[in-house]
Amino acid sequence: MNKNNCVLTVLILLIMSIGMSGCVDEQADGDAFSATGINRDLLFQTSTIDALLEGVYDGDITFEEMKEHGDFGIGTFNGLDGEMIAIDGDVYQIRADGIAYTVNDSMMTPFAAVTYFDVDEDIVINESMSQQQLEEYLVSLMPSKNIIYAFRIDGTFDHMKTRSVPKQNKPYPRLVEVAKNQPTFEFNDTEGTVIGFWLPEYIDGINVPGYHFHFITEDRTAGxxxxxxxxxxxxxxxxQTYDFMLELxxxxDFSSVDLTDNKQDELKQVEK
Known part of the structure; x- marks a missing residue:
């Protein structure tokens, strides 16, 4: 075999080796990774719920950056300026007037969690249920209480009650104080989408254990x-989501806040 043939043989073997190695890595990683290498089975979060409870309402991540980590999720905006809902890759801001506004990519968030929503289970419900009944039913379907679940509920609601929060000015009050004067909104016989997460108890202090839902009407105008x-x-x-990434x-404001106290009681007041 001459020198040129030897070089060609080595190159072919090297290419085959790289290709086989790539196949092994892809199989080992599982179906969670897309063709571009993005982990779609990951919940990405910025900041912590305890920091938000303490009044840390300014973050340093834009929604353009958030979209790199998911197309589905919930959160809020700098200054606590309303409720955030990301659905089908679009992000909406539901301000203190209850109206849903489209979000500019340059806007920032102090607390949000997003994922790429891929359906693992699809269920049709043809009966009336209260929120508590539905939540209990969904818990009964969970194969494990130790992983994260993202939910999308498209339906007709006989009654829906939501809230938002008004934009705050510095010095920021604690969230439990803001929630005492939160505007609420009621919808009757309306179609829309509830999205959110169920998180394990061990996430306490980082996010909201159990269910945390936001709502937007079918025409994407309120929620x-x-x-x-x-x-x-x-x-x-x-x-079903198995991976979690927290970016602080x-x-x-975040560096100096005291996050040592247990805030479960405050969280329950704020959530309900």
Missing amino acids: GHVLEFDLRNANVQID PRND
């Missing part, structure tokens, strides 16, 4: 943080 609802019928989609703000 808010869910307080209660009665469901007539719905299509429920569930995404790089600012003085």
Whole structure:
């Protein structure tokens, strides 16, 4: 074999080796990774719920950056300026007037969690249920209480009650104080979408353990943080999520806040 043939043989073997190695890596990683190498089975979060409870309402991540980590999620805006809902890749801001506004990519968030929503289970519900009944039913379907679940509930609601929060000015009050004067909104016989997450108890202090839902109407014009609802019928989609990534703000407010106290009681007041 001459020198040129030897070089050609080595190159072919090297290419085959790289290709086989890539196949092994892809199989080892599982179906969670897209063709571009993005982990679609990951919940990405900025800051912590305890920091938000303490009044850390300014973050350092834009919604353009958030969209790199997911097309589905909930959160809020700098200055606590309303409730955030990301659905089908679009982000909406439901302000203190209850109206849903489209979000500019340059806007920033102090607290949000997003994922790429991929359906693992699809359920049709053709009966009336209260929020509590639906939540209990969904818990009964969970194969494990130790992983994260993302929910999308498209349906008709006999009654839906939501809230938002008005934009705050510095010095920022604690969230439990803001929630005492939160505007609420009620919808009757309306169609729309509830999205959010169920998180394990060990996430306490980082995010909201249990359910945390936001709502937006079918025409994407109104919504808010869910307080209660009665469901007539719905299509429920569930995404089981196994990975979690937390990115902390790089600012003085977060660096100096005291996060040592247990804030479960305050969280329950704020959520309900």
